[in-house]
Amino acid sequence: MAAVRRFSLLLAIGLIATLSIKTFVAASVLRPTNEDIASAAGSTLAGQGYQVAGLSSFSGRVALLAGQESCIMYFVPVSEQGWHQETVRKGLVDEQKLWFLFRGKLYADDQPRWPPLLGFYASLALAYTGLGPGFEPVYAVVASRECDMAKVDWQAFKALPYRKESLFTLGEAEDF
Secondary structure, eight states: OHHHHHHHHHHHHHHHHHHHHHHHHHHHEEOOOHHHHHHHHHHHHHTTTOEEEEEEEETTEEEEEEEETTEEEEEEEEOTTSTTHHHHHHTOOTTEEEEEEETTEEEESSOOSHHHHHHHHHHHHHHHTTOSSOBOOEEEEEEETTOOGGGSOGGGOOOBOOEEOOGGGOOSOOOO
16 A cells, blocks of 8 residues: 555656656747748748848738739748638639748648648657757748749748747747
8 A cells, every 4th residue: 555655656746747847848949930930931032033022911910022023922821730721812812823832842722731730740849859950831822923933942941940948938929
C-alpha cells in the first residue's frame, strides 16, 4: 500500500514537472505575424520588378498589394487548415482570379489541404529542436485577369523564421 502511494506521489510530481517544461517550450515557438508574412512576399516581389504598395486589406485580412503594368495582385496570408479560403473567395470581383501559393507551387482556385497542414506541423516540430526550414506560409494570391502568373518566380518565396518568445512576453493572439 505504501509503495502504491509513493508511486502515485512520484507520478504526480513527474507529471507536474514535465507539464511545466512543456508549457514553457510550447510558448516559445510562434508563427510569424500576418504582417511579417505579407511583408516577406513584398520583398520577393520587389526583387522581381513589381511595385509594392505595402500592407493593405483584402476581405478583412492583412494583405500585401503589389502590381506591375496592368497587373494588380494581393498576397493574403491564410491558414494551413484552409479556414480562410471562403473568406478570401467572397471578396473577389469579376476581374479577379484566385490562386494559392505553397512551397513555390501555385494552385488554381482551391487551397491544397494536406501538404500545408503536414508541412506546418513537421516544421513546427523541427523548430522546437532548433532545426528545420522555418515557417512555410500559405498565400491566397488574388490577381487581376491581366496578370501573367507564369512571369512570377514562385520558387523565390521562401520560408520565414519562427518567432521565439518566452511565456511571459507573449504578444497578441494571432488570427489563425
